[in-house]
Amino acid sequence: MLNRISSFHNYQSVQNDLRRQETKVHHNQAQLASGKKLLKPSDDPLATHYIQNVGQQKEQLRQYTDAIVLTRNRLEHEEVIVSNAEDYADEAKRTVMEMINGALSPEDRIAKRREIEEISNNFLNLVNVQDETGNYIFAGTKPKNQPFFRDNNGDVTYAGDDYQRKMKVSNSLEMPINSPGSKLFMEIDNPFGDFEPQYELKDASELLLERATNLNPSDQSTYKVTFVDMPEGKYGYQLEQNGTVVQADVYEPSKGIQFEDVSIQVKGQITKGDAITLEPRKTFSIFDTFRDTMELSVGSVSDSSNTAKLHQLTQEFHAAFIHLNKARTDVGARLNTLDIQEEQHADFQLTLSKSKSNFEDLDYADAIIEFNENSRALQASQQAFGKTKDLTLFNYI
Numbered sequence: 001m002l003n004r005i006s007s008f009h010n011y012q013s014v015q016n017d018l019r020r021q022e023t024k025v026h027h028n029q030a031q032l033a034s035g036k037k038l039l040k041p042s043d044d045p046l047a048t049h050y051i052q053n054v055g056q057q058k059e060q061l062r063q064y065t066d067a068i069v070l071t072r073n074r075l076e077h078e079e080v081i082v083s084n085a086e087d088y089a090d091e092a093k094r095t096v097m098e099m100i101n102g103a104l105s106p107e108d109r110i111a112k113r114r115e116i117e118e119i120s121n122n123f124l125n126l127v128n129v130q131d132e133t134g135n136y137i138f139a140g141t142k143p144k145n146q147p148f149f150r151d152n153n154g155d156v157t158y159a160g161d162d163y164q165r166k167m168k169v170s171n172s173l174e175m176p177i178n179s180p181g182s183k184l185f186m187e188i189d190n191p192f193g194d195f196e197p198q199y200e201l202k203d204a205s206e207l208l209l210e211r212a213t214n215l216n217p218s219d220q221s222t223y224k225v226t227f228v229d230m231p232e233g234k235y236g237y238q239l240e241q242n243g244t245v246v247q248a249d250v251y252e253p254s255k256g257i258q259f260e261d262v263s264i265q266v267k268g269q270i271t272k273g274d275a276i277t278l279e280p281r282k283t284f285s286i287f288d289t290f291r292d293t294m295e296l297s298v299g300s301v302s303d304s305s306n307t308a309k310l311h312q313l314t315q316e317f318h319a320a321f322i323h324l325n326k327a328r329t330d331v332g333a334r335l336n337t338l339d340i341q342e343e344q345h346a347d348f349q350l351t352l353s354k355s356k357s358n359f360e361d362l363d364y365a366d367a368i369i370e371f372n373e374n375s376r377a378l379q380a381s382q383q384a385f386g387k388t389k390d391l392t393l394f395n396y397i
Contacts, residue, residue: 074177093317113297120290138181156287186285191319195278201304205271215261226275
């Protein structure tokens, strides 16, 4: 039995082979031109899926890096403002210390008052500062509200809240980008402990409260210590709680005054009849300190109670300085954390790029070898086709 051989079938088979070889060569040329091993998903679906995941991770890292840049700018701005606030607190402290100088005339005190008033105004303007987008830095999570307002009596109120705005800078880290003004400027630890002293001192007295604490947080009583003469050159004291005498004894400087959970230490020279009233207060506002300083600046230099109160205000300004310095240190720590996080993102970005390169980038040596092989195969197919295209059965008739 004879089989018929179709010339069309022969041509079709050879053409298909030529097309396959041409496709391989064109693919090799496209790879060499682009430098990429994967030109379309079908080249390697698994690798393509991995590269897509890498692309998503790199995009997320880019967003985190942008967030770090924005957060760093905000924190650096806050750091500068807090540093300036420190300077104002320190300048106010030194000015009040000059007020205590007994050689100052009433006119000198008035001049110092003007200095304090100017510092106070500058301080208020400083803490109401806005960032480049018009948001108030120290308003908590209410950035569109001006945080601090001062009324005609010199009292400052806070219109923000006690929370922080945060920015996500990694999968597991949210970084605060601001500090609420209430925590920074209105909740400063009392340098005298748990009470604020109110002085009723005799002329030439140098008595000052050193520290007074109360270990019972539920006790909000007001205490008053009055000193009296005792035999042998000693002093006695009478302690009142909410106007009721609760203890009387000889005052021993080494022990101070102890009553239940209350401990009181004083310093300086005691004068008969000196009294100190202790009102509960664990924290204070630097704005109140500015206000009280201006009020006391008009007092007489010879007024012992006025002078003692000015001593108290110098301690409050110093405490505010330390408090702001700690806040600035905290901002610095956050900036350091951002630097570390940014380095980690950069390292991970490099790792992802290397991993992606292993799947995507072309190995030119292998690609050139494959291109040469496919080119020779194409050339051989073309030559074979050229020799067989004219062969038919008629050649043998």
